[in-house]
Amino acid sequence: MNGLAIYLEELYKSCEIPFEVYINNDIIFKTNSLLPQNSIVENRFSIDNKIFIIQTYNKFKDSIKILKFCIENKCKEYYNTREKVIISLLKNEYVPNDTLEQVMFPTKDTYLIVIYLKEKISETIEILNDIYLNTDIIILEYKSSIVLVGLFEDIEEHISSITETIYINIYIKCYVSYCFINNYNFLKSLYEDSIYKIKLAKKYNLSSRVFNEKSLLFESVIDNLSEENKHDIVSKFNNGFSKLDEDTVNTIEIFFNCDLNLSEAAKKLFVHRNTLIYRLDKIKKYTSYDIKKFNEAILFKIAFFIWKEKK
DSSP states (O other), rough: OHHHHHHHHHHHHHHHHEEEETTTTTTEEOOSSSSOOGGEEEEEEEEEEEEEEEEEGGGGGGGGGHHHHHHHHEEEEEHHHHHHHHHHHHHOOOOHHHHHHHHHHOOEEEEEEEEOOSSSSHHHHHHHHHHHTSOOOOOEEEEEEEHHHETTTTTTHHHHHHHHHHHHHHHOOOOOEEEESSSSGGGGHHHHHHHHHHHHHHTTSOOOOEEOTTTTTTHHHHHTSSSSHHHHHHHTTHHHTOOHHHHHHHHHHHHHHHHHHHHHHHHHHSSSSHHHHHHHHHHHHHOOOOOOOHHHHHHHHHHHHHHHHHH
């Protein structure tokens, strides 16, 4: 809010009406003269989920509505400027640091969220605008994806709310990739990395649809193998993989997603632990690899993901 404080200082110099402005009970601007409590009037209003309070002398009470109007307009201007700055950063265009400091959010708890759907992007943006009504979260469409930038104190809770609300309203399961913004100058790189994760998930038909900066490191290593190396690896498994039906493939994916934890995987598959062991033994019979064992599971997983890509 440094930019707003500078604007309020300029506003005071032009009107010479003493006033104070608070946001969520924190003072962000006051004139040199202190306002005595027994002769002030105030106006409370909300912008972007923040409570603003303007105080001035009682004799200037007619001016307080004008001050409110000026502040609301300036905040809208900041919102529009933020959106333009974010688009510029996504395009890797130069944005001066002083502009970033004045307009953008502080980087603490600030995240980039990228959402991908095949269709209904406009409807999804409307849903997101409803979710984040009266907040300063920036929501925009960029290159056939939806981008959100803002302060998210509990990011995982927000991601869960976003995916569930989208599915409930338009019956589409979306892909979501999110990451912490440490430096706005790297926003383009963060966006491209998020899009790459979504493309990996689609390419390898992953069951998971939500990713953060730590996700899909294994898959990215596989993706960077040469086609010749991929062919050599998967050729040793093709005969066994050809015998896997849809249920078995789902079992393998969930078992890997549960980090080879038999009990957790059985719970997610809604089967008895012994039933899962029987399925894994059948996989071993087909492929000669026991994926209950860590070292064999690593080799199997590499071949399995390459096979899914080719499939």
